[in-house]
Amino acid sequence: MIRVVLINLWVHDVARVQALQSNSVRSMIDHQPSGNDRVIVVDHPLVQHKLTLLRDERTPVALFRQLIKEVAMLLGYEALAQAATVDANVVTPMGPHAGLALADDPVFVSVLRAGNGLLDGLLMLVPTAKVGFVGIARNHETLEAESYYTKLPNFRGRDVLLIDPMLATGNTAVAALSMVREQGAARVRLVSLVASPTGVAHVLEADADVTIVTAAVDPELDAKGYIVPGLGDAGDRIFGT
Numbered sequence: 243m244i245r246v247v248l249i250n251l252w253v254h255d256v257a258r259v260q261a262l263q264s265n266s267v268r269s270m271i272d273h274q275p276s277g278n279d280r281v282i283v284v285d286h287p288l289v290q291h292k293l294t295l296l297r298d299e300r301t302p303v304a305l306f307r308q309l310i311k312e313v314a315m316l317l318g319y320e321a322l323a324q325a326a327t328v329d330a331n332v333v334t335p336m337g338p339h340a341g342l343a344l345a346d347d348p349v350f351v352s353v354l355r356a357g358n359g360l361l362d363g364l365l366m367l368v369p370t371a372k373v374g375f376v377g378i379a380r381n382h383e384t385l386e387a388e389s390y391y392t393k394l395p396n397f398r399g400r401d402v403l404l405i406d407p408m409l410a411t412g413n414t415a416v417a418a419l420s421m422v423r424e425q426g427a428a429r430v431r432l433v434s435l436v437a438s439p440t441g442v443a444h445v446l447e448a449d450a451d452v453t454i455v456t457a458a459v460d461p462e463l464d465a466k467g468y469i470v471p472g473l474g475d476a477g478d479r480i481f482g483t
């Protein structure tokens with residue numbers, strides 16, 4: 243069982259709360275009603291071990307790709323913890339068994355291009371998942387998100403994992419969320435590797451129902467909208483550019 247830290251529990255963890263420098267996020271944490279948690283930080287030692295290696299600037303591209311795949315599987319495991327199941331009866335070599343199966347294939351929506359780094363691991367977890375893509379580029383001057391490509395499957399009430407490794411300003415995530423909502427996505431979880439307090443606040447304010455699943459919430463953004471300490475440009479590190 244993956245251990246998760248629900249962000250509302252962080253009020254008891256002084257070091258971590260001090261690391262969250264956004265007042266708006268801190269107030270959301272303080273006012274988070276139990277049972278209505280919308281930010282899940284997966285703090286399992288394996289996830290944190292692999293994330294530390296991903297952050298390390300010395301980690302070469304081949305290892306980075308392997309690690310991001312592994313972390314994606316672990317985050318996906320947690321992100322699908324509430325997936326609906328149906329009865330599935332099978333017969334083992336020893337006799338009948340009343341088992342469970344996923345009620346439907348989830349949909350993974352990758353935010354190009356860095357989302358594809360998480361996609362491989364998620365597809366290893368659920369090889370039958372449907373896959374969509376949204377292309378949203380960040381204007382490096384304004385930091386605003388601009389859409390240039392969309393290909394989405396039919397959501398039909400399926401669980402949707404919107405995948406983008408870096409939840410920085412939140413502009414891209416909010417734009418992607420509104421695109422999948424417009425196409426009828428209902429149960430959406432945003433899966434990221436590293437988030438910022440600004441990005442978390444932006445997403446939670448823009449979308450009343452989304453849950454964020456991430457491996458870390460780092461302290462701040464720099465002037466260009468990069469997460470500090472983060473791991474640098476996720477796309478560059480995945481694709482070796």
Ligand code: URA
Binds near residue numbers: 467475
């Ligand atoms: N995108 C990245 O790849 N890294 C960041 O830190 C922020 C946005």
